[in-house]
Amino acid sequence: MRALPVGDDALLVEVASGEEAQALHAELLRRRTEGSLSVGEIVPAARTVLLDGLADPARLAAELTAAEVPSVPARARAVVELPVRYDGPDLADVAAHWGVPAHEVAHIHTNSEFTVAFCGFAPGFGYLTGLPERYDVPRRATPRTAVPAGAVALAGPYTGVYPRSSPGGWQLIGTTDTVLWDHARVPAALLAPGTRVRFVPLGRS
Amino acid sequence: MTDRALSVVRAGALTTVQDRGRPGHAHLGVPRSGALDGPAAALVNRLVGNPPEAAVLETTLTGCAVRPRSTVTVAVGGAPCRVTVDGRPVAWGAPVRVPAGSLLDVGAAMSGVRSYVAVSGGIIVEPVLGSRSTDLLSGLGPPPLTDDAVLPLGRPTELHARVDVAPQPAPPAELVLRVTLGPRDGWFTPDAVTAFTSRAYRVSAASNRIGLRTEGPALERARTGELASEGMVLGAVQVPPDGRPVVFLADHPTTGGYPVIAVVRGADLPAAAQAVPGTPVRFVKVRRRQPT
Numbered sequence: 001m002r003a004l005p006v007g008d009d010a011l012l013v014e015v016a017s018g019e020e021a022q023a024l025h026a027e028l029l030r031r032r033t034e035g036s037l038s039v040g041e042i043v044p045a046a047r048t049v050l051l052d053g054l055a056d057p058a059r060l061a062a063e064l065t066a067a068e069v070p071s072v073p074a075r076a077r078a079v080v081e082l083p084v085r086y087d088g089p090d091l092a093d094v095a096a097h098w099g100v101p102a103h104e105v106a107h108i109h110t111n112s113e114f115t116v117a118f119c120g121f122a123p124g125f126g127y128l129t130g131l132p133e134r135y136d137v138p139r140r141a142t143p144r145t146a147v148p149a150g151a152v153a154l155a156g157p158y159t160g161v162y163p164r165s166s167p168g169g170w171q172l173i174g175t176t177d178t179v180l181w182d183h184a185r186v187p188a189a190l191l192a193p194g195t196r197v198r199f200v201p202l203g204r205s
Numbered sequence: 206m207t208d209r210a211l212s213v214v215r216a217g218a219l220t221t222v223q224d225r226g227r228p229g230h231a232h233l234g235v236p237r238s239g240a241l242d243g244p245a246a247a248l249v250n251r252l253v254g255n256p257p258e259a260a261v262l263e264t265t266l267t268g269c270a271v272r273p274r275s276t277v278t279v280a281v282g283g284a285p286c287r288v289t290v291d292g293r294p295v296a297w298g299a300p301v302r303v304p305a306g307s308l309l310d311v312g313a314a315m316s317g318v319r320s321y322v323a324v325s326g327g328i329i330v331e332p333v334l335g336s337r338s339t340d341l342l343s344g345l346g347p348p349p350l351t352d353d354a355v356l357p358l359g360r361p362t363e364l365h366a367r368v369d370v371a372p373q374p375a376p377p378a379e380l381v382l383r384v385t386l387g388p389r390d391g392w393f394t395p396d397a398v399t400a401f402t403s404r405a406y407r408v409s410a411a412s413n414r415i416g417l418r419t420e421g422p423a424l425e426r427a428r429t430g431e432l433a434s435e436g437m438v439l440g441a442v443q444v445p446p447d448g449r450p451v452v453f454l455a456d457h458p459t460t461g462g463y464p465v466i467a468v469v470r471g472a473d474l475p476a477a478a479q480a481v482p483g484t485p486v487r488f489v490k491v492r493r494r495q496p497t
Binding site: 004005006007008010012040041042043044045046047048049050052053055056058059118119120121122123124125127164183188189192193 | 228229230231232233234235333334343344345385387388433434435436437438440441458459460465468469470471493494495496
C-alpha cells in the first residue's frame with residue numbers, strides 16, 4: 001500500500017488490486033462511522049481510495065501504511081436485483097469475445113454476483129465487478145453518441161448501467177427499466193460503492 | 206403566486222445559479238459544483254445581508270438582465286462591469302435598491318470573466334442534494350438561465366449588511382498558480398516537470414466551469430499505458446494525451462484516468478475563474494503546507 005499526498009489536504013491510497021481497494025474502502029467507511037476518521041470525501045476507484053478534506057494527511061498516511069488492509073468484512077447488506085432484458089446491440093460481439101453462443105451471455109451474466117467497486121462518469125453510474133477475468137471485453141472502437149438510460153453494458157472487467165442517456169463506448173448487452181438515479185429519492189443513487197447487485201433475466205434473451 | 210421572483214430578460218452567454226455546491230457526494234459520481242469565484246459570491250451575499258450559502262447568479266463575460274417583481278436589494282461583484290437600473294448607472298460592488306418592475310442590467314465584464322449577482326433573500330430554486338448550483342458536467346441543479354425564465358426569491362433576513370463597499374481583487378493580468386507536485390508527477394519526464402513549473406502557459410478559450418484549459422509546452426510522459434481511473438480533487442492539474450495541463454474547477458469529474466501532475470492551492474482557484482482566454486499562466490512549485 002502506498003499513500004500519495006494530493007495537494008495540501010488529500011491523500012490517494014494506492015493498493016495492488018480492486019479487491020484490496022474495496023476492502024480498504026469498507027474499512028475507511030467503518031472508521032468514519034465510528035468517529036475515528038474525519039474526512040470530507042472518501043472516493044474509491046479502480047485500485048485507489050481518495051481521501052479529501054483531511055486535517056493531517058501525512059499523519060494518516062503513516063498510520064495507514066503501517067497497518068495491514070483488513071479483509072473485506074462479511075456484508076450483511078441486501079442484494080439489489082436488477083431485472084434485465086438481454087437485448088443489447090453488442091450482444092453478438094460480446095458473445096464472440098467470450099467464445100460462447102449469444103444466448104449464453106445472459107446466462108453467464110445473471111449467474112455472477114456483482115459488487116459496485118466505485119462510481120464515476122455520471123451521478124449514479126457504478127463500476128460493477130464480479131465477472132471472471134476471462135470475460136473482460138474491450139470498449140467499442142467507436143463510442144456511441146447516445147446510449148439510452150437503463151442500458152446494461154460491459155467494458156474491461158466492469159459492468160455498468162447508464163443512469164441517463166449519454167455518450168458511451170461500452171458494449172451494450174441489455175436494458176433495465178429500474179431507475180438508477182433519482183435526485184428526488186432518498187438515496188438518490190440505487191448503486192453506491194460496496195452495494196451488491198444481481199442481474200435477473202427478463203423474457204427471452 | 207408570490208411576487209418574490211426575478212424575471213430573466215437577457216440570460217447572457219451563460220448565466221447559472223450557484224451557491225456553495227454539493228460536496229460530499231463524489232463517491233456517487235456527483236461533482237461538487239458551486240460558484241467558481243467563491244469569495245466574490247460570499248461578498249455579494251454579505252453586501253445584501255444574505256447568509257453566505259444563499260444562491261446567487263454567476264454570469265459569463267456578457268452579463269445578464271433581470272426584472273424583480275418586488276423591490277429588492279442587489280449587489281454585483283466578481284468581474285467588474287457596468288450596472289444599470291432602468292438604464293441609469295448604479296454602483297458595482299455595493300448594495301443597490303432595485304424597485305419592483307425595474308430592469309437590472311449587469312453589463313459585459315470589463316475585465317475578468319464571471320460577475321456575481323446577489324439578490325436579497327437569495328434565489329430559492331429547488332435544491333438538489335442540498336444545493337441549488339447548476340452543474341454543467343452532470344446536469345444536476347437548475348438549467349442555465351434562459352430569456353423569460355422566472356427565478357423564485359427567498360424572504361430577506363432581518364440582518365443588515367455590515368459593509369457598504371468592500372475591496373475585491375482585480376482580475377489577474379498574469380495568473381500565478383501555486384502547485385504541489387503529484388500524485389502522478391512520476392508519469393512525466395523530469396524535463397516535462399521542469400517545463401511545467403518554469404515555462405509560460407496561456408489560458409485557452411476552451412476553458413469552462415469544468416476546467417481551466419491551457420496552451421503551452423506539451424508535457425511528455427515518461428511512461429506509456431493507461432492509468433486506472435482514480436479520484437480527482439478540486440484544483441487537480443490533469444494532463445490529457447495532448448500534453449496541455451487542465452486545472453480542474455468546480456464542475457470537474459469525480460474520477461479520471463489521465464495522470465495528475467500537480468494540485469493547485471485552493472486559494473488560487475478564484476483567480477483562475479476570472480482569467481480571460483489569453484491570460485499568461487505560471488505554475489509555481491511550492492512545498493506542501495504542514496498542518497497547524
